[in-house]
């Protein structure tokens with residue numbers, strides 16, 4: 001089967017975008033993996049699929065698959081690219097949309113400076129909603145994000161980390177580090193992602209606080225490995241940093257691929273994420289049957 005695709009990125013987090021507004025392509029997990037493969041396919045951190053509205057009050061449905069082929073609930077950088085895609089491809093001329101995702105409705109809109117802002121909805125702190133198995137653990141602080149102390153292994157010398165745990169529709173565990181450039185992202189990222197306390201696995205963030213409105217962030221993403229930026233990871237890191245008293249909204253998050261601006265007014269309020277969304281090229285590819 002031959003399909004058309006668009007390659008996009010948001011702060012270096014890159015995507016293959018597929019249009020299913022006129023019918024389902026019916027791709028399997030291995031076919032999403034093929035598209036994401038940087039050697040045999042197109043190459044991407046995630047595959048984003050545009051589908052028609054699911055009902056009244058929403059304009060489109062937005063479906064996300066990680067590079068490992070698994071479907072996931074939310075993707076922040078992808079949401080900005082999704083918005084840019086539907087406008088560039090004449091699927092809408094609206095400058096504000098409501099989009100259904102597996103994690104609920106998000107609302108992207110066009111800012112005056114050409115950057116896209118997305119109302120990502122409120123963060124969720126309930127362990128069951130992350131999901132996070134906190135049985136028998138005591139939080140290290142009084143904040144709704146914990147932090148929670150976890151050993152990354154069963155040996156006596158296994159490293160122990162303190163993680164702020166929350167959901168932005170998808171699961172996040174964020175630790176504060178002194179310097180993101182020397183942080184053990186490659187060593188600890190996969191151990192945190194697959195930690196048995198996270199039954200659906202988790203995205204692992206490494207946060208360096210520069211001042212109350214500026215941070216640096218690296219994220220080992222569930223199902224994709226370290227990416228140049230993670231939008232929901234930036235939202236989770238800022239919410240966790242505000243909850244632990246280190247940050248005040250708004251916060252500029254410096255990732256390896258660009259800057260994302262995150263604003264959050266407190267519990268129950270939506271997180272607003274602003275950043276770039278860029279089309280790279282369009283093409284066609286033969287998908288192995």
Ligand SMILES: N[C@@H](CCC[C@H](N)C(=O)O)C(=O)O
Nearest residue numbers: 075076077170222230231232
């Ligand atoms: N890159 C994303 C997040 C994509 C999904 C994530 N890897 C997960 O498995 O939850 C973003 O920009 O938020």
